[in-house]
Amino acid sequence: MPHLNALAALIARYAPTDGTHDTPVPNLTLYRSSQPTEPTHGMYEPAFCIVAQGRKQIELAGETYIYDGARSLIVSVDLPVVGRVIEATENEPYLGAKLSLDPKALNALLIEHRLDRREPPAGVAVSLADTTGEMLDAFTRLVGLLAAPHDIGALAPLAEREILYRLLTGALAARVRQIATADSKISQVNRAIDWIKRNFNQPFRMEQVCAAANMSPSALHAHFKTVTSMSPLQYQKHLRLQEARRLIVSNARDAATAGHAVGYESPSQFSREYRRLFGAPPIRDAARLRETPAAELSVG
Incomplete structure (x- = not known):
């Protein structure tokens, strides 16, 4: 062509x-x-x-x-x-x-x-x-x-x-x-996403997410799941873990401090969920990424 x-x-x-x-x-x-x-x-x-x-x-x-x-x-x-x-x-x-x-x-x-x-x-x-x-x-x-x-x-x-x-x-x-279209379901889900992104390190407040999206809890959960293939709470978890990973890889935080910075109160829960998403504990995963930084550049 x-x-x-x-x-x-x-x-x-x-x-x-x-x-x-x-x-x-x-x-x-x-x-x-x-x-x-x-x-x-x-x-x-x-x-x-x-x-x-x-x-x-x-x-x-x-x-x-x-x-x-x-x-x-x-x-x-x-x-x-x-x-x-x-x-x-x-x-x-x-x-x-x-x-x-x-x-x-x-x-x-x-x-x-x-x-x-x-x-x-x-x-x-x-x-x-x-x-x-x-x-x-x-x-x-x-x-x-x-x-x-x-x-x-x-x-x-x-x-x-x-x-x-x-x-x-x-x-x-x-x-x-x-x-x-401002009043489409996608746009309403986008408003919910925007709220979660701005408050990802805070305790999850479903009523505030619903208010931002102007949807009932049942409607928001259903449409959010359809559009993103995950629940609002799972979406928040992904944001938290990705930000924690960035902090650890850049040497801005150690694992425990990074977990606390993104909203985790339990270090063991943070380490467990981090490993489940990224396939390795925080320190080992960060060491691998520092050895192959180019792999983290292609995200588009």
């Missing part, structure tokens, strides 16, 4: 080393890996991810989603997932791009072009769809603006607008509409 080769060449140029590369183009991030990576725990924000070369997978609650040059990924809420590059070599590295999705920009397009605003049944906030030639062309033009920084302010919004429009009118339209 000519567009795929062109996009791969651009990403290789502007992501010359392994890891995550922020760009001057708003909402655009590039990724490169010259080898398959170990499973990486990280947060995926609402975003559209496209692969120009190689293959990536993420796991959420036992389900595996694989995306490559033929399939793109969309995530509609902040999700703690396990990701890994599964196909990459020195000569043909994994090359990907992520566009963070702006709900206000999506909603403006819905209104301006009178697109379908009906809310579909709630579903898991991760979806795959075929990557079209039109989408590859638009992404190639967006990444290509990195060659002309003086044009980014004027032209990047136009290329991004085309990508958002194609998302709203393509195979993933139903999921994308949920991000754009």
Whole structure:
């Protein structure tokens, strides 16, 4: 596919080393890996991810989603997932791009072009769809603006607008509409997620989460589970453990202090739940990560 080769060449140029590369183009991030990576725990924000070369997978609650040059990924809420590059070599590295999705920009397009605003049944906030030639062309033009920084302010919004429009009118339209619509179930779950993220190290208060989402406890639990594949309490636990891991790996805290900092009162409970999620006790896991830090960079 000519567009795929062109996009791969651009990403290789502007992501010359392994890891995550922020760009001057708003909402655009590039990724490169010259080898398959170990499973990486990280947060995926609402975003559209496209692969120009190689293959990536993420796991959420036992389900595996694989995306490559033929399939793109969309995530509609902040999700703690396990990701890994599964196909990459020195000569043909994994090359990907992520566009963070702006709900206000999506909603403006819905209104301006009178697109379908009906809310579909709630579903898991991760979806795959075929990557079209039109989408590859638009992404190639967006990444290509990195060659002309003086044009980014004027032209990047136009290329991004085309990508958002194609998302709203393509195979993933139903999921994308949920991000754009303020009163959709996805948006209500997003408000609950935002509360949990801001208070993850505090005692869990279901009534406050429900108030933030404007949903009853039964409705919130059901829709939260459908969208994220976990309960609100399990979501909080993932956030706590990921933050504790960051603190330990960066040498900012020892294991006991890190556990207390994220809200655990019992060191033994913290160590037990940490090992269950990451596969090793805190100190051993941190030592492994410090030896292979590049594995923790590819989260998009």
